[in-house]
Amino acid sequence: MNGTLQQDVNQETFTLNLGPQHPATHGVLRVKLVMDGEYIVEAEPVLGYIHRMHEKMGENRTWAKFLPNCGRMDYLSALSYNHGYVAAVERAAKIEVPERAEYIRVITVELNRISSHLLWFGAFVLDLGGFTPLLYAFDDREFILDLLESVTGSRLTYCYFRFGGVYNDIDDAFIAGTREFIKKQRKRMPMYDALVTKNIILIKRLKEIGPISKDMARRYGATGPVARGSGINYDVRKHEPYSVYPELDFDIPVYEEGDSMARYMVRMDEIEQSMRIIEQALDKLPEGEIKPKKAVKMVKPEKGDYYHAVEAARGSFGVRLVSDGKNQAYRLKLRSPTYSNLSLYGEATKGMLLPDALALMGSLDLVIPEIDR
Amino acid sequence: MLLAKIKEALQSLYEDIGDAAEIPAAADAVAAAATAAAPEAETLPEEATPEGEESKEEEVEETAAADAPAAAPPGPKETDYAAKGYHLDVELKPEKIPAAADILYRENFFIESITGVDWIDEQQLEAVYDFNHFDELCRVVIRTRTDRNNPEVPTISHIYQGANWHERETHDFFGIKFSGHPNLEPLLLPEDADFHPLLKDFKA
Amino acid sequence: MPEWLRVILFIIFVLSFAGLNAAYLVWCERKGAGHIQRRIGPKEVGPFGLLQPLADGAKLMSKQLFLPKGVDPILFMVAPLMVMVPAIMSFCVIPFSETFVAREINLGLLMIFAFASVNVLGLLLGSWGSANKYALIAGARCVSQNVAYEIPMLITTITMVMVTNTMNLNEIVRSQAGWFIHWHIFRLDMSLLMPVSFLIFFVCSLAETNRAPFDMAEAESELIAGAYTEYPGMGFGVFFMGEYANIVIGCALTAILFLGGWQAPIPLNFGGFLGVLWGMSWFFLKLYALIFTVIWIRWTYPRTQFYELLNLSWKVLIPISLFNLILTALQIKIFPWL
Numbered sequence: 001m002n003g004t005l006q007q008d009v010n011q012e013t014f015t016l017n018l019g020p021q022h023p024a025t026h027g028v029l030r031v032k033l034v035m036d037g038e039y040i041v042e043a044e045p046v047l048g049y050i051h052r053m054h055e056k057m058g059e060n061r062t063w064a065k066f067l068p069n070c071g072r073m074d075y076l077s078a079l080s081y082n083h084g085y086v087a088a089v090e091r092a093a094k095i096e097v098p099e100r101a102e103y104i105r106v107i108t109v110e111l112n113r114i115s116s117h118l119l120w121f122g123a124f125v126l127d128l129g130g131f132t133p134l135l136y137a138f139d140d141r142e143f144i145l146d147l148l149e150s151v152t153g154s155r156l157t158y159c160y161f162r163f164g165g166v167y168n169d170i171d172d173a174f175i176a177g178t179r180e181f182i183k184k185q186r187k188r189m190p191m192y193d194a195l196v197t198k199n200i201i202l203i204k205r206l207k208e209i210g211p212i213s214k215d216m217a218r219r220y221g222a223t224g225p226v227a228r229g230s231g232i233n234y235d236v237r238k239h240e241p242y243s244v245y246p247e248l249d250f251d252i253p254v255y256e257e258g259d260s261m262a263r264y265m266v267r268m269d270e271i272e273q274s275m276r277i278i279e280q281a282l283d284k285l286p287e288g289e290i291k292p293k294k295a296v297k298m299v300k301p302e303k304g305d306y307y308h309a310v311e312a313a314r315g316s317f318g319v320r321l322v323s324d325g326k327n328q329a330y331r332l333k334l335r336s337p338t339y340s341n342l343s344l345y346g347e348a349t350k351g352m353l354l355p356d357a358l359a360l361m362g363s364l365d366l367v368i369p370e371i372d373r
Numbered sequence: 374m375l376l377a378k379i380k381e382a383l384q385s386l387y388e389d390i391g392d393a394a395e396i397p398a399a400a401d402a403v404a405a406a407a408t409a410a411a412p413e414a415e416t417l418p419e420e421a422t423p424e425g426e427e428s429k430e431e432e433v434e435e436t437a438a439a440d441a442p443a444a445a446p447p448g449p450k451e452t453d454y455a456a457k458g459y460h461l462d463v464e465l466k467p468e469k470i471p472a473a474a475d476i477l478y479r480e481n482f483f484i485e486s487i488t489g490v491d492w493i494d495e496q497q498l499e500a501v502y503d504f505n506h507f508d509e510l511c512r513v514v515i516r517t518r519t520d521r522n523n524p525e526v527p528t529i530s531h532i533y534q535g536a537n538w539h540e541r542e543t544h545d546f547f548g549i550k551f552s553g554h555p556n557l558e559p560l561l562l563p564e565d566a567d568f569h570p571l572l573k574d575f576k577a
Numbered sequence: 578m579p580e581w582l583r584v585i586l587f588i589i590f591v592l593s594f595a596g597l598n599a600a601y602l603v604w605c606e607r608k609g610a611g612h613i614q615r616r617i618g619p620k621e622v623g624p625f626g627l628l629q630p631l632a633d634g635a636k637l638m639s640k641q642l643f644l645p646k647g648v649d650p651i652l653f654m655v656a657p658l659m660v661m662v663p664a665i666m667s668f669c670v671i672p673f674s675e676t677f678v679a680r681e682i683n684l685g686l687l688m689i690f691a692f693a694s695v696n697v698l699g700l701l702l703g704s705w706g707s708a709n710k711y712a713l714i715a716g717a718r719c720v721s722q723n724v725a726y727e728i729p730m731l732i733t734t735i736t737m738v739m740v741t742n743t744m745n746l747n748e749i750v751r752s753q754a755g756w757f758i759h760w761h762i763f764r765l766d767m768s769l770l771m772p773v774s775f776l777i778f779f780v781c782s783l784a785e786t787n788r789a790p791f792d793m794a795e796a797e798s799e800l801i802a803g804a805y806t807e808y809p810g811m812g813f814g815v816f817f818m819g820e821y822a823n824i825v826i827g828c829a830l831t832a833i834l835f836l837g838g839w840q841a842p843i844p845l846n847f848g849g850f851l852g853v854l855w856g857m858s859w860f861f862l863k864l865y866a867l868i869f870t871v872i873w874i875r876w877t878y879p880r881t882q883f884y885e886l887l888n889l890s891w892k893v894l895i896p897i898s899l900f901n902l903i904l905t906a907l908q909i910k911i912f913p914w915l
Contacts, residue, residue: 016710024798038714038883048561055546056570091458127798129789129880135614195877201790205882218507220535221484227507234507307458307503307512309485320503322490331571335486335503343538354714355799355882372561 013041016354020049024127024358027368031345031361033354040357043349045342051372058332063089063299064163066332071157073336074370077116079109079148080312082161087242088308088319089163092301100288101165102244107281108148108160110274111178114185115144116313117267117274120365124264125196127362128205133196140188143181150174163299165291175282182275189272197268206261210360212348213258220344224315224337225270226364229263231256236311248280260363267365300327314338314365336370375480375509376451376460382476383449383461383513386469449513459503459512467517467526470502474529474536477504477513485512487539489547491521493573498524498549519549528554546571587679591668598825599818600630606872613876640810647708648807656703657812660819663692663699667826672747674839674856685746686734689830690727693785696823697723700787700794703816704804715803718883719794722784725887729894730781733774736898736905737834740767750838757842762835768905770897775835777898779867782827784886786820789875791886798880828867829860836863 019030028049034042054073058066070085071078083105090097122137145155151170152160160167196202212222217230227234235252237245253269255262301323309318315337322331341364349357449463465473485503492499502515519526528551530537540551541560548569551557559566569575604619604626611618619626644650670685672678682688697719704716740761741749753760761767762775784791795803805813832838839856847855881889 014710022801037717048559048563051561053570059571088458091456094456125879129792129796129798130878131610132614132876135616139615196879199878201879201881201885204885205879218481218483219533221486221533222535232507239507240510304457305490305501305514306456307514309458309505316485316505318485318503320486320488320501331488331490333486333488333501339538339542340484340486340535343535347534353883355796355880358799 012036020046024361025368026123026366029366029368029371033357035354038354040349040352040354043346043357045345048372050369052369054373055332055334058329058334060328062327063093063301063329066329067162068157068159071154071159072369073334073373074312074314074317074338074367075156076119076367077109077112077313078156078158079105079112079152079160080310080317082158083109083243084308084310084312084317084319086161086163087310088306088321089299089301091308092304092306092321092323093163093296093299094301095164095296095299096292097164098289098292099244099286100169101290103281103285104166104170104290105161106244106248107170107178107278107285108151108158108166110277110281111144111148111181112158113313114271114274115141115148117271118144120267120313121192121196124362124365125202127358128202130196130199130202133192136188136192136195140185143177143184147174147177147181150177162291162296164296165289169290175285178278178282182279185271185275189268192268197264203261205355205359206259206264206363208257208259208261209356210260210348210352210363211258212344216344216347217258220347221340222315222344223340224311224313224365225263225266226315226341228252228254228266229363230258234316236309236316240309242308242310244281245277247284248277250274250277250280260359263363263365298327300325305331309335312337314367314370315341334373336373338364338366339371339373342366342371375506375511379477379480379482379511379513380449380451380461382480383463383473386465386472386476387448454512459514461511461513463513463515465515465517467500467519470500470515470517471527471529471532473515474502474532477515478532480506481508482506482511482513484533484535484539487536487543489543489549489571491547491571491573492518493521496521498547500526500543500549502529524549525552526550527552530554545569548572584679587669591665591679595665595668595822595825596818599821600634602821602824602868603633603817604630605868606875609869609872610876613873634814637811637814642812643809645708645807649706649708652702652706653807654812656699656706657808657815657819659699659702660696661815661822663695664819664822664826667692668822670746671826671829672750672833672838673860674853675747675751677853677857678747681745681747683743683745686738686744686749686830689826690731690734693823693826694723694727696785696819699819700804703808707804707807709806711800711802712804712806715794715796715800715806718796719787719804722787722791722793722883722886725890726781726784726894729777729890729898730785732895732898732902733778733781734834736768736774736902737761739902739905739909740764746833746838750833750840753837753840755840755844757837760835760837760840760842768901768908770901770904771835773897774901775831777894777901778834779831781890781894782831783871783874784890786823786827788824788871790878790881792875792880793883793886796880824868824871825864828864828871831867832860832863836867838863 013034013036016033016035017030018033019025020028030046032044032046033040054069057069070081074081118137118141122134125133149155151168151174152158212226212230214230214232217227217232223234231254233252233254238252250273253266253273255265303323303325305320305322307318307320309316317337318335320333321329324330345361348360449461452459452462454460463473482504485505487500487502490499490501497518498521499516499518504513517526526549528540530540538560540554541557543549544551544557545559545562546569558564608618619629622628622632644653667689669679670682670688700719701716704712738744741752743749762771764771768774787794795805805816808816839860841855841859846852
């Protein structure tokens with residue numbers, strides 16, 4: 001069926017279908033493995049089980065009507081997708097965004113990033129056979145979901161950003177709740193450290209497992225925590241500043257090792273950095289409008305193509321718009337970070353043991369609807 | 374700095390165009406761009422129509438706006454980053470794509486994505502390659518146009534392994550054949566899919 | 578009491594104990610996991626969810642016994658029984674109290690180990706008969722794991738037999754009479770490394786019963802459900818009961834060998850029926866404390882990598898237990914007055 005996977009009947013290998021219904025793939029991803037005992041000879045991910053052709057939908061509806069679709073690709077950090085799309089359209093249609101709206105965007109996106117990392121943390125340890133951290137992480141994440149629900153109106157598939165602003169202003173209760181969450185979360189992180197990060201079994205399972213070299217990350221276009229775990233200091237928020245990120249002080253955690261542990265540490269450190277960003281943004285939050293004074297009614301970008309990238313929880317999410325001057329896209333390309341991150345899986349898992357390969361897969365932080373789009 | 378360097382390196386791809394004579398000397402930017410874009414020797418009827426010409430004109434004006442000179446020679450065009458979101462816009466013939474990818478590879482660029490655009494009015498398919506750099510902000514867009522009825526572009530998956538999936542995706546959606554690709558089978562679409570949903574004349 | 582009545586009563590007791598224990602250990606495990614994870618656990622069926630095991634059992638039993646395509650029907654059906662039956666058999670020699678034991682035989686310890694080895698055969702046959710690649714991987718893992726951990730476990734047992742001079746489980750318990758410092762785990766005068774022996778034995782019994790962090794046979798995030806992948810309804814249920822029965826056997830042995838079995842921590846003994854109750858309550862207290870530890874470990878730690886598991890046995894546990902054996906032998910022969 002697939003040309004690259006050819007099985008020699010005389011050799012002692014067998015094909016193992018990992019998925020599409022497998023607990024470790026977190027969705028409907030299938031990986032065709034050619035195994036020699038428990039060693040992987042070849043791994044080929046098979047995608048598309050929940051492919052919905054969002055890009056075609058983008059061509060069939062007006063700019064504004066595509067907004068809800070953004071929440072349905074990366075359902076764990078939907079606000080980053082919101083942000084990427086509205087920022088691209090704003091760039092194309094030259095829409096100004098009030099500063100307060102930009103701050104609100106940053107605050108909510110970073111909250112969403114924390115919730116995404118927390119869920120990843122739980123699910124990753126679950127992949128490694130540890131059940132309990134998942135529940136703790138969900139407990140923390142619940143707090144964020146409640147906060148975001150109070151301001152966006154939804155808990156998971158957000159559609160909160162509008163061209164030129166946001167849908168709803170944040171109130172004092174939200175600000176107080178966010179500060180309380182940060183306070184609480186700062187107390188929780190040392191517990192995770194003691195329970196999980198310093199656990200000898202976890203360290204043995206992640207250290208020097210699933211190395212991804214700098215060069216491999218570059219050839220496959222890996223971004224986000226995967227690249228940063230391989231010693232690449234690349235974060236769109238710093239590298240290609242957008243929104244109000246230049247005005248905020250935060251660090252980009254980078255680990256040189258390139259193993260699963262490095263990717264794990266990057267994400268755990270990013271939770272703290274996101275909390276720093278939120279605190280500063282709350283301090284600096286200016287008064288003012290959250291939407292342009294003149295309401296944006298009909299978006300008609302000029303002809304041409306435009307690109308805008310944002311840092312989603314999983315890496316660089318890019319939107320390429322081709323406009324022909326009408327009120328809907330001529331072409332809308334969504335560059336999903338995990339699509340590129342997963343593409344290195346075949347090369348990275350060569351000769352690896354099955355449980356290690358699953359640890360590597362977990363450390364890539366896959367969200368299948370985002371890969372399949 | 375990187376931008377200037379890469380621009381100069383990519384410029385070399387234009388110099389050895391054998392059929393330089395085909396590029397009209399007199400031309401304004403519009404014609405030059407249009408001819409460079411079109412597959413050589415094939416004069417498509419649509420290209421002559423006023424509409425096609427017009428849409429082209431505006432687009433080129435748009436991209437050239439930041440660069441100012443009206444009669445730019447064929448070559449990489451610097452664009453206004455704030456307005457467009459990328460720095461360098463390079464339009465090449467399909468057969469030059471691997472060479473361009475090689476140049477970028479040696480300058481430590483990474484591949485962001487590959488996609489297509491269906492210019493049905495001009496009967497052309499455009500393949501768009503996005504490259505970016507980890508250390509310095511420099512987004513390079515490489516684009517090439519090919520005949521819509523027989524779209525073929527050489528693969529770059531031997532240079533950038535990550536291009537493998539992007540090319541398969543583009544083949545799924547547009548039917549662009551990436552010649553030399555090791556495994557050009559449907560990736561996101563079902564494995565027996567023989568349709569290309571992002572073509573403008575695709576009807577579900 | 579005539580011998581035949583005693584045996585019949587004991588069969589009833591052992592079967593009901595094994596069944597109920599498995600069912601309620603699942604409940605305990607779910608409640609325990611719930612509290613560890615800051616949630617409530619089962620609470621809907623009956624008070625505190627106490628009838629949940631019955632509901633689970635009814636569900637499992639009412640499920641169709643479905644034979645997937647390509648399985649070997651005999652192996653597939655026999656395998657769960659091969660896990661369950663030896664585990665129940667082992668209960669026959671476990672002294673729940675001084676007089677409450679089905680058969681006090683001189684080779685009780687040997688008999689338990691003989692039956693425990695059948696367990697892995699059941700898992701292997703089940704995984705082979707399932708005609709499933711995940712199950713097969715799990716079966717292969719299971720065999721190498723059991724082989725690896727049986728060695729340090731047996732060496733440690735030999736150490737214990739050397740210091741107690743008997744394989745009769747009840748005799749072993751009797752030799753720990755008196756204050757709790759007479760329990761073997763505290764008897765450094767018998768063998769200097771007694772606490773280490775205890776640790777090795779406990780870790781090995783975790784591994785032998787395929788419990789986390791050594792649950793390679795199930796490994797649900799890697800191998801779906803490992804050896805049990807293809808099993809429907811009660812086939813899976815019997816495996817499960819067998820697994821819990823094995824945990825009880827493992828913990829009971831640990832309690833008997835090291836923690837004084839049915840001996841109270843103070844030198845106080847009663848005769849007659851009260852004595853039976855007194856001994857049983859201490860035995861069950863120790864047993865369930867150990868089982869709770871097993872549950873606690875499961876819900877705290879991630880799973881080990883398979884080669885780490887084997888390394889632990891071959892490179893750490895076996896050398897230490899061998900060293901322990903030699904040291905104990907020296908201690909017995911050279912310093913017999915200790």
